[in-house]
Amino acid sequence: MDQIKIENLEIFANHGVYPEENRLGQKFLVSCILYVDTRKAGKTDDLEASVNYGTISHLIKEKMEEKNYRLIEAVAEQLAEEILLFDEKIRKVMVEVKKPWAPVGLPLETVSVKIERCWNEAFIALGSNMGDKKKYIENAVEELKNEKLCRVLKVSKLIGTEPYGVTDQDEFLNGALKMETLLTPHELLELLHRIEQEAGRKRIRRWGPRTLDLDIIFYGDQIIEEDDLCIPHIDMQNREFVLGPMCEIAPHKRHPVLKETMTEMLVKLKGNN
Incomplete structure (x- = not known):
């Protein structure tokens, strides 16, 4: 199917195994691919025929800030579910949650979890x-x-x-x-x-x-x-x-x-x- 991509959306949230992560919070980067049939939107130039990526971005922010999770696996799972339930036009979604500066005691850029879910x-x-x-x-x-x-x-x-x-x-x-x-x-x-x-x-x-x-x-x-x-x-x-x-x-x-x-x-x- 056609794809609508949101890449590296920056969100400050409180997720992590360690107490200080839940207390102080940190930056996360969220990317997603929405699998949608964009043919009608492309032919009519009608936003209602597509999926508003701005609305999805704010949905991701809201859900990231709504509840604290220990694992970014749980964050990714909940985001995928909420996105698929939000609009019937979204048939499948890829969600990747990146955690910069993850506390592993070694220098690294990010740790991430990427999942795909669909109807x-x-x-x-x-x-x-x-x-x-x-x-x-x-x-x-x-x-x-x-x-x-x-x-x-x-x-x-x-x-x-x-x-x-x-x-x-x-x-x-x-x-x-x-x-x-x-x-x-x-x-x-x-x-x-x-x-x-x-x-x-x-x-x-x-x-x-x-x-x-x-x-x-x-x-x-x-x-x-x-x-x-x-x-x-x-x-x-x-x-x-x-x-x-x-x-x-x-x-x-x-x-x-x-x-x-x-x-x-x-x-x-x-x-x-």
């Missing part, structure tokens, strides 16, 4: 087969909408489906949603587990009855294979209750491993049944 697309499968199924799912969607670091973009309609794996239980209500998030995959998983627990989810039997089931189907095009997290979701290509809602909200989304779209996968699954 990540994710798809979540929704399910319930206990109690007020619709209410459980609707409450979960609302919790995700209210989460500061998440933006819910699309939600499919809910469909009734037969249970999968263990069939001696009530039918499910299933759906899917598309979202953007600043959370990492594991942080997103923790959030989903917390929402499930608040809905009374008990993990007693695999594929058993549940008040609420929230699964990460995709996180961008990442492929993660770990004991506690597998993305894309395992066996989704054989689950019509996942593919059906996914086809409604993202029919052309392509599986990063199987290289097939949601529509192609659903057609193949129905053809095999």
Whole structure:
């Protein structure tokens, strides 16, 4: 994407491990790159179509002075988050925090931390087969909408489906949603587990009855294979209750491993049944 750069913004703030750093303060240099589509601004010469780098500079100053941190890693993380939340046009940001004259007992020019953060697309499968199924799912969607670091973009309609794996239980209500998030995959998983627990989810039997089931189907095009997290979701290509809602909200989304779209996968699954 296009870039708007702010380089070596000088800010006096009180960050550091040592007490005197927090008490006396020191100069910091902050640089950032805002990744923005500037095409419309360039064609119209309209400030509203771009991001005001002056406003971002003052935002950085405000956040640097608002709270004291021991680590410049924490400073950089908070600045990146605040910038990405400030304007939806900013899709990605690079933040570098430089600390001149860092107290290491040796001559140096600066010590710095540089990070990149961005909005990540994710798809979540929704399910319930206990109690007020619709209410459980609707409450979960609302919790995700209210989460500061998440933006819910699309939600499919809910469909009734037969249970999968263990069939001696009530039918499910299933759906899917598309979202953007600043959370990492594991942080997103923790959030989903917390929402499930608040809905009374008990993990007693695999594929058993549940008040609420929230699964990460995709996180961008990442492929993660770990004991506690597998993305894309395992066996989704054989689950019509996942593919059906996914086809409604993202029919052309392509599986990063199987290289097939949601529509192609659903057609193949129905053809095999």
